[in-house]
Amino acid sequence: MIEWRKLAICLALFLVVLVLPADWLPLADLNPIQQRLLAIFVLAAGLWILEPIPVFATSVVIITLELMMLSSAGLGWLVADYRSADLLLPYTSILNALSSPIIILFLGGFALAVAASKYELDINLARVLLKPFGNKPQHVMLGLMMITAVFSMFMSNTATTVMMLAILAPVLAAVPEGDPGAKGLVLSIPVAANLGGIGTPIGTPPNAIALQYLEGANAVSFGSWMAFGVPFVIVMLAVGWFLLTRFFPPKMAELNINIKRKFRTSPRAIIVYVTFAATILLWLSTKLHGMNSYVVAILPLAVFTATGIISKEDLKLFNWDVIWLVAGGIAIGIALSKTGLAEEIAHAVDFTILPLASVFVGLAILCYLMANLMSNTATANLLMPVAVAVATTLMDAGQLTGTTSLLLVVALSASMGMVLPVSTPPNALAYSSGKINNKDMAKIGIAVSLIGLTVILCACLLSV
Incomplete structure (x- = not known):
């Protein structure tokens, strides 16, 4: 409307x-x-x-x-x-722009997500991976966060949140009224989904937008991104889990999650399993076979459409709005870039006379504030070309050796926008469950995101 x-x-x-x-x-x-x-x-x-x-x-x-x-x-x-x-x-x-390699990367990711959902690979993996965490609420929460984060690295974090909230729904119905642990369980899913997307270039749009500008000497491979993204996700998941268990301590002694599904064994299901695993392995081993992330991304799309796993109706399930x-x-x-306007905007302020740390902090805070009030993708779209021009100016002045660190600050700061229900789709979905309110979300969102922002800035400044 x-x-x-x-x-x-x-x-x-x-x-x-x-x-x-x-x-x-x-x-x-x-x-x-x-x-x-x-x-x-x-x-x-x-x-x-x-x-x-x-x-x-x-x-x-x-x-x-x-x-x-x-x-x-x-x-x-x-x-x-x-x-x-x-x-x-x-x-x-x-x-x-409509045929950019980034678009192909997203199409490949959507193909994997739709095929995994259609043949229940996602739910069955959740069933298997949650078993080791037992019945204690804190341990189940940790398991939910880890599974959500892993899925969000390779699937839409929106689709991941929908799936994980569906798995959690029957469990929440059995939680005693007024138990704060219920809020913690619901909030654990959007927190993990927002953080998990940082782990890979396809996990969240700001990552892919940054990748669009990281070319030539500044190029970052899929495996290289994961090399710094996954450790960050692990650290922040631990922080998020610790804070959730402190802010929303559960009173219940046990929590049972029963998912009555089995892995399918049809030929098409097996093709989905093999293709999913092969695509991830190919993304992680670019140096061995020579295909970059964009070329690998089109392989699952070709396999799934050629074998009928993804039909023309399934194509409608892709996130075309994204x-x-x-x-x-x-x-x-x-x-x-081509008109030179980005350079003009960057030169409107003489960044070379400012301490380098203040440039990083200023961009990170601006990006963080914008991402909390609007789409993090839109935030990255607006700020990334300006950040490139600023980085180029600093490189010309000898203050930076490459654009990578400053662009990563923008991309990762955008993903820290998780304070309000409107900040990200996972937040909105969790809020719509009716189990939490704005204050609950802001409480955990501000704590996790500010710690994450600090870690991002420290890591990027140390790498300069």
Whole structure:
């Protein structure tokens, strides 16, 4: 449903930036194409923050406006005067956002998630992996968090949360009324889902968006990402579990989870099991076979569609809204880079005179605050190209040796936005269970995220 008042505010900001004399803008010496892009950027920020229209629709609007107002194939009377000045973007570079390797990476991840759910691989793995944790509530909570985090590394954290809350539902029905342990169990799932996504490049969109900009000498492989992501997840899961057991101590002595499912043994189910395992192994062994993460990602999609495991109806289950959201971010990133506007924004403040730590802390806090109030994907989409320009400026000044550390700060800080029900889909799903309130979520969310933010900043600054 469209919220017309909020939409009017966003459009008004867009028009103001678009028609203001360039001299009145805080950025000096903008050419007309850069000013148009700045207006589109402001519009995107407003639409993503206020959400008068769905967030994926904002991405479609961004791509459309860029094609019409900035591209070589744009609306004639809008772009005719700038063809000779070579200011326009090739329309193909904007449309390439829809076929970016990052998009393929997500499609491969969605294929694995849909196939695993269709053949109950996810639930059966949860059944097997929860057995060793026994019946004590604290141990069951730890098991739930570990399973949720592992699934969130390779599946949508939204789908993982839905599955884990479904597993937990019959157990919660048997928990005594008023036992704070019930709140802890419900909250453990979104906390673990939000943290688990950090472990791999496909675990959460901000990771993949960062990967889009980490190229050449700064490139990070799937295995390299996991080498720092998984230890961070393990540490933060331990912190989250400790805090949950202290904030919401259970009164019940035992907690039983009974999942009456069995692994399927049909040929197609076996193909799913083998393909799932093979894809993960291939992602972790790029140096051995030479295929990067993007090439490997398309293999499960090919196998599952060719064998009928994923039908055309199953394709509708992919998170296409996330695909469009990421594509819009890629498109605005391409435009910011190719028009030079990102560099102009980065140069609006002389970061070279600031202590390096203050630049990292400032970006992390800005990203963290935005991610708590809006989609963490939208936050990464807006800040990542600016962070690249800032990192490049610092590299030119000899203060940084690469862009990796600063981009990781933005990506990981975005994933720390977990304080409010609106901050992430797992938070919203847990809140919708009716077992927790805003205060409960904020209590654990603030504690875990601030500790995580501190760990991220310390690790990235030490690596500089």
